Amino acid sequence: MSNERPNQYTLRHVPPRVDQRLREVASQYGSSLNQAALDALSRGLGLEAEPVIHHDLDDLAGTWVADPAFDEAMKDMDRVDKDLWK
Numbered sequence: 516m517s518n519e520r521p522n523q524y525t526l527r528h529v530p531p532r533v534d535q536r537l538r539e540v541a542s543q544y545g546s547s548l549n550q551a552a553l554d555a556l557s558r559g560l561g562l563e564a565e566p567v568i569h570h571d572l573d574d575l576a577g578t579w580v581a582d583p584a585f586d587e588a589m590k591d592m593d594r595v596d597k598d599l600w601k
Contacts, residue, residue: 526552 541551557563 537548537551537555540546540555541548544551546554554563
């Protein structure tokens with residue numbers, strides 16, 4: 516990046532869904548709303564330095580607990596009803 520001072524923008528008419536999501540992302544990552552918006556713009560323009568890592572299911576990873584009762588209940592789900600597949 517050059518030594519020039521960064522440009523400053525004012526955005527108007529930000530849709531409520533965009534505003535809400537930016538605020539959620541800023542809160543989730545502990546960053547400012549400005550930084551969340553800059554990051555989103557950079558990603559949207561293909562300028563991100565590193566690939567985006569999604570955290571959609573991270574809370575579930577590694578939490579499976581073996582449960583024989585569950586396995587027994589799920590056995591019926593593996594059975595094919597031949598009348599439905601004619």
